[in-house]
Amino acid sequence: MTETPDAPDIRVPGKTAAPLSPAALPALRRRVQAVLVTTQILGGLGIATGVALAAVLATEVSGTDALAGLASTATVAGPALLAMPLAALMTRRGRRAGLVLAYLLGALGAGVAVLGAVLGSFPLLLVGLVGFGAGSSANLTARFAAADLAPPDRRARAISTVVWATTIGAVLGPNIAAPAGRSVAGLGIPVAAGPFLWAAVVFVVSALVVALLLRPDPLLTARALAAADGAEDRPEDRSLRAGLRAVRESPQARIALVTVVASHTVMVSIMSMTPVALTHHGAGIELIGLVISVHIAGMYAFSPVMGRLSDRLGRLAVIGLAVGLLGIAALLAGTAGGSHTRVAAGLFVLGLGWSAGLVSGSALLTDSVPQAARASVQGLSDTAMNTAAGLGGLLAGVVVSQAGYGPLNAIAACLLLPMAALALRGVLRRA
Numbered sequence: 001m002t003e004t005p006d007a008p009d010i011r012v013p014g015k016t017a018a019p020l021s022p023a024a025l026p027a028l029r030r031r032v033q034a035v036l037v038t039t040q041i042l043g044g045l046g047i048a049t050g051v052a053l054a055a056v057l058a059t060e061v062s063g064t065d066a067l068a069g070l071a072s073t074a075t076v077a078g079p080a081l082l083a084m085p086l087a088a089l090m091t092r093r094g095r096r097a098g099l100v101l102a103y104l105l106g107a108l109g110a111g112v113a114v115l116g117a118v119l120g121s122f123p124l125l126l127v128g129l130v131g132f133g134a135g136s137s138a139n140l141t142a143r144f145a146a147a148d149l150a151p152p153d154r155r156a157r158a159i160s161t162v163v164w165a166t167t168i169g170a171v172l173g174p175n176i177a178a179p180a181g182r183s184v185a186g187l188g189i190p191v192a193a194g195p196f197l198w199a200a201v202v203f204v205v206s207a208l209v210v211a212l213l214l215r216p217d218p219l220l221t222a223r224a225l226a227a228a229d230g231a232e233d234r235p236e237d238r239s240l241r242a243g244l245r246a247v248r249e250s251p252q253a254r255i256a257l258v259t260v261v262a263s264h265t266v267m268v269s270i271m272s273m274t275p276v277a278l279t280h281h282g283a284g285i286e287l288i289g290l291v292i293s294v295h296i297a298g299m300y301a302f303s304p305v306m307g308r309l310s311d312r313l314g315r316l317a318v319i320g321l322a323v324g325l326l327g328i329a330a331l332l333a334g335t336a337g338g339s340h341t342r343v344a345a346g347l348f349v350l351g352l353g354w355s356a357g358l359v360s361g362s363a364l365l366t367d368s369v370p371q372a373a374r375a376s377v378q379g380l381s382d383t384a385m386n387t388a389a390g391l392g393g394l395l396a397g398v399v400v401s402q403a404g405y406g407p408l409n410a411i412a413a414c415l416l417l418p419m420a421a422l423a424l425r426g427v428l429r430r431a
Contacts (some may be wrong), residue, residue, distance in 0.1 A: 032145070043136075050113075054074075076390040077386070082137045094218075096210055103203045103207035113128025160307025265412075266326050269393060302352060322360065330350075
């Protein structure tokens with residue numbers, strides 16, 4: 001839509017139909033992005049603080065490494081179970097309602113995880129970790145909220161800016177895991193459970209920021225803009241069935257979906273068992289926190305680079321870069337043995353590969369489907385990526401306990417083959 005001063009005001013749906021001047025749209029984009037950046041910092045802090053010790057806490061409560069992978073499975077099961085209900089809620093009421101619900105469920109889950117650790121109940125711990133994962137669902141969904149109002153040629157950069165904002169909280173999180181644990185020692189709470197108590201508070205604050213400041217809602221505003229441009233927006237076009245049909249009908253959407261799923265599954269499978277592997281080689285909680293911080297820096301700090309490359313060189317080029325980076329990461333980490341430095345290097349590159357895959361895949365997915373179906377398709381994407389990653393985390397614990405950390409990395413690298421094949425096919429089709 002051409003933004004001109006004399007263009008008619010646009011009515012944004014909500015409790016009150018608020019007028020939006022097209023000239024005010026750039027300011028609205030900046031405000032929405034500022035709110036999302038703030039919540040990404042807070043949410044990233046809560047998520048990373050807990051994730052850094054999830055596998056360690058699961059090992060302590062269960063008494064076996066074989067069940068440690070269930071911790072990561074539980075944390076990604078939350079987003080997997082919540083993605084489609086959140087998509088349905090956001091389809092009806094906008095991004096704000098879905099993000100607030102996700103953060104509040106994350107806070108509740110973190111509290112239940114602490115209770116499970118105190119009682120020594122592994123099943124209760126897993127239930128809590130499922131709820132805790134809802135917090136990461138909010139942070140993942142925020143990238144699509146950033147894309148709602150972005151121009152197509154800057155969509156990847158908008159996504160990457162919000163992903164980048166997680167860097168601050170995510171890098172600090174694992175490094176404050178140790179003091180967070182010590183802060184609750186006098187309360188009878190296990191040290192490894194302390195970070196989850198902190199995460200609960202952070203998630204509540206994030207929910208308040210979204211509820212109060214994410215106005216007008218970016219998704220509802222994007223729909224109003226599309227309607228003003230003459231695009232027909234029927235309720236049936238927003239359904240899950242319409243989302244599935246949109247993916248079936250778009251080869252680019254299928255490439256994007258496989259990219260996001262494969263990138264996330266490879267990352268979660270390797271990252272979730274790295275703390276356990278480091279523990280086997282004598283690493284303490286501080287070193288584990290440092291390695292995870294390096295990994296998370298790779299995931300988020302360079303996402304603006306991935307966004308810029310994706311907008312300038314094309315989504316498929318950056319998907320190819322993601323394949324290469326993830327493969328190198330598996331090689332480095334899988335052959336590290338007792339070298340903590342090599343593991344850290346592998347985890348850093350693993351984060352870079354995940355960033356390239358998530359940013360380019362998310363942008364391509366948004367590009368490839370009609371506006372009305374985007375929320376449903378995005379929910380489908382998050383459901384698929386977290387379900388696959390949950391299975392990957394579950395199997396990762398079994399593989400490490402039976403074969404070792406090296407074979408786990410080799411298996412993870414094989415998951416990149418479908419992603420590489422589809423991306424290459426997409427390039428050849430365009431040639």
